[in-house]
Amino acid sequence: MLRFFGLVAIVLLLALNPDSGRADAQDCGLIKEQIKKQRNLLKKKELIVQALESCPRDAEVHYLSAYSAERLRKYDRAMVAYLKATELDPSYAKAFFGLGDIYMVLGNAEAAIRAYENGLHLAPGNQRANSSLELARIKHRSASGGDITAGEFVRVMQESKSRETTSGALDGPIVRMQVHFRIDSAELSQEAIAQLTVVGQALENPALAEHRFEISGHTDNSGDPELNLQLSKARAERVRDYLLGHFNLTAEHLAVAYFGDTRPAAPNNSTQNRALNRRVEFKKLNQ
Secondary structure, three states: OHHHHHHHHHHHHHHHOHHHOOOOHHHHHHHHHHHHHOOOHHHHHHHHHHHHHHOOOOHHHHHHHHHHHHHOOOHHHHHHHHHHHHHHOOOOHHHHHHHHHHHHHOOOHHHHHHHHHHHHHHOOOOHHHHHHHHHHHHHHHHHOOOOOOHHHHHHHHHHOOOOOOOOOOOOOOEEEEOOOEOOOOOOEOHHHHHHHHHHHHHHHOOOOOOOOEEEEEEOOOOOOHHHHHHHHHHHHHHHHHHHHHHOOOOHHHEEEEEOOOOOOOOOOOOHHHHHHHOEEEEEEOOO
8 A cells, every 4th residue: 555655755746846757676676566456457557647647668567558559459559659668678578579469469470470580589489479389370371371280370369369340450360362263263273272172171170170260352453342242252251151061060160251352461551451451351250
């Protein structure tokens, strides 16, 4: 209790006497201790706001701000705060790991890989970060048109954390694939059949057999938006029909969604990015 009043005194002194300067390292340490002990998220947020005013150059204060924002599902705010923590202290491995987690929530596996790698260069023994890095690499390889195994598909669906949707956030474990269709059609190529064989084998795995999945079609922004919407629908339905026709799966476990060019995974400003946007996503639905 005395320590709490000591914290209040520090904050009041700084507020009433701006010329006194920022809190010193000892006072910042006291403020951070109180933040860590506070269990009420809203009260913790108030303490963090005060700490950011009193200790703006303290990397751990920005880390605590980021972690609090992440728990409140304010992912954009959390990303900014994690980035600030890494700028203030480039040796702060936990801040890089937190940044990687945010990038994963927002669906940017490539950026997540860089963040995890930076953190693991500083703390190579962190098992959770190593596991997260492996997942990010699988998701990025799949989204970029590379091959993944059925086991890797299962692993992503099992280990990816489900988050409530907020602005820009994904709302469940997702694998993005550049399924190879014939140009401007829903006809599957031989490459697409090979890809869907992996998916079908994964969905038959006992670890996933009881779950429902959404198959969603997406296009880039080339051409007419209405035609893109219809094309994405036809492709998602073609993928579902192929899986139902060749694997021991039921229609109740496979839902279809289609979005045309309305949900780009990347800006449609390059050939590579447009390829990322021509995709099929497999999302595990909450049950």
